[in-house]
Amino acid sequence: MGKAKVNDLLFPLRSDPHTMKNNTSDIKQRLCNMAFILPVITINVLFFVIPLIKVVYMSLFDWKLQGAPDFLGLQNYIRIFSDEKFINSLIFTFKYALLVTPMLFLLAFLLALLVNQAFRGVGIFRTLYFAPVVISMTTCSLVWLWIYNDLYGILNYLLTEAGMIAQNVTWMNSGATSLPAVCFMVTWKMAGFTMLMLLAAFQSIDHKIYEAASIDGASKMQGFFRITLPLIKPYVALAMVISVIGSVLAFEQFQVMTKGGPSSSTLTAVFYIYNTSFKYFKFGYGSAMSMILLVILGALSYFQFKVLRDPAQ
């Protein structure tokens, strides 16, 4: 929601001189509007703003599990830049995000185009494609870990039967095979979600526009590239931001499937932050790394919205 919209909601009709007379009803209206956004604000403050302030505060300390924290100033932040492990984990995380996002979008786009058509039983397909989204990432990872297993996994069996490989592939043994394998799993799991958002985008376009275009002699192709794509841009931006945030925050899939190995080569940033905070109990340093990640994510999201801005606005 844009700033202007929030103002409209909180201060309705304030540009209208007639309502200025009736001050009490204006206040009532405002209160009522406030009441409607109160739940969102409350949840945001409780679970985002307060923890965020606390994290900023903690990141300035050597924050131990028990006992008084020692003030460090910006030392935690300075340390991050010489922490090879964190930098490597960030690089790996972006590698993952760069690989998984296009895979996800390509599949989701194709699926959305498929289920956007009106045919008998289209609902079944929509449900089927969306189904993996509701399974938890950890469960998915465990199931796929079995599928990928080098000794008794079904994937190696199928590939061998099909004559595509001569001997079993040890999928999880090196980053070169485990990263694409994890990306494939995540694409399978999450494509349905992106598909749903794109489907909503397709269906939000008024059919009259297409009709008008076809009267003007536009082909189907032109309709797709000149009408559909530009109009769904804001939806794509939203889906993209959600997907990129999800990828940058990747954790469970790697914890379960590769355990960050071999030799920490598939350690994601959040995985490292988790270890630092909850396994090594360095909450201050963990908080500082979280802040860096937050800043990076904020910048990324801003950039994406900027590039994929709604042309109408």
Place this chain on the structure above:
Amino acid sequence: MKKIVCLFIVAILLVCIAGCTQGSPEANTDSRSTPSTESSSPDNAADSDSVDLEVWVRADFYEILLKAADKYMASHPGVTFNIVQPSDMSDQFALALSSGETPDIVSMDCVLIPYYASIGALADITDRFNALAYSSTYSGGLVELAQYEGKQYAVPFAPDVSVMLYNKDHFEAAGLDPEVGPATWDELIEYAQLLTDEEHYGYVFGAGDPGTMMFTYVPYIWSNGGDVMNEDGTKSMLDQPKSVEALQLMCDLVSKYKVCPEGITSYGWTESQDAFLSGKASMIVLGSGAVWSMLTGQYDINAGICLIPSADGENYSSFSGGDSLAIVNDCENVEAAWDFIQYCQSEDVQVEEMAQYGQLPSRSDLFDNKYFEANPEFKVLQRALEVGEAPYSLKYNEMYSPFIDGVQAAVSGAMTAQEAFSKAAEEINIILAE
């Protein structure tokens, strides 16, 4: 009318918020009475002299403690012990400590005791422990692991030791004596080569997970005369020749003799155990719990048990881990907590609730019980507990990452064993110096 509706909505929301903020801490404390929660006042007065304590335990030993608590409460009216099984003991306990909502007793992985003792989370029970008539019957390693700066912070409760299991059918098929497992490294290599064929590999280990490697591989270092840490836990000994030799053994098994599955650097506990149980691997190091599963026929395979092979066939070793019981520093009723811990050390629990179901008792004098007599396998476990060790470190968890990175680098051939463990030792020393 609108006004009323608005006020009504606001009122409901405020009640919700108040409910949220009040409800969450209360949900955690269960029935424990804290002065600030007045809402539970109706039964407060009646319960003022009753005892209600919370015990946290890992999944492995949850059932045992549950039964122990039931038995104890049956003979101690007015005393309640809530046995709780957190999803991840270490994480949850850390959170509990930082929020101040701690349990009263914890049954935790003994390797973590030094750290929690060092930050003052656990109560000093030195005098109480020394007063126990059977305090000398515990494995020395486990007692030391529960100490910090000369004080005792926990009592060994449910030991878990690592031993080797092997597939007897595979042994027979390969022409080996199914009653005798490999005793030395040479035999391990020789047997593993004989056992490796189209169908299965000779040996498997879970090089993907640091906890698994500590438990199943580090005994090779110890029996070779090497160590993970120096005595007082201030320096890593991984880069010493004896430790490197043990890593070289693993590398050789994988690369030189090719008797292990190629994927082992990604295997954790489950994957390696599954490889053994599904007959894809013939030998593996597992814990005492697996021996019980084997004896009770929960495994489809015909397995034998022996100590983990040692370099010379004389100095054996094992990782003696498992749980120890500690009283949390904030415990409101230390007397009652200690009484329950003592009860958990009694024959009633250690033999009737543990040994009967295959769990090793913590006291060596309880090994001669009617349940163990029938199964010679327990002699092996008893011996393993006697020779068992565990690394003493205040930063046990933090050593995991350099340790496993080193193992994986060597096993995958990215570095030599010496390079890998020199790097690991260097990193661990930096962590320890912090």
